[in-house]
Amino acid sequence: MIQNHNKIASSHPVTIGKYRIAACSKPLLSGRFGAQVSIASGRGSASTDRVMSFHDDFSTPDAAARYAIAQGIHWVHSAIRTQ
Template structure:
């Protein structure tokens, strides 16, 4: 996700949802770098999401 800031830059964030129904959980990550374009912010968020998915799962 991206959002335009008051200064005209773009902020990147990532939402990862797991589970279903009342057992669902949503993690939202907001990143500190600001970007001059929507596309750059979107690419950064996508790269961060892919990196998150590459991490080994924690034992249950």
């Protein structure tokens, strides 16, 4: 079986207030999966998008996406508390 190591799987985005959190997992050469999260806010020229990649690797794409979403939610809750 040939694996496409460039294919990225993404989860359903989560919205908290003005923030949209979207996670994706990417197959690694080791056969495990890496995780990234995008935290976007604003619209048009006033929009921002923070992307975080994590060093941890995961056995499934779903586990990677769940971890990334959880980290994104944690970041948003921290940002909301400091406003």
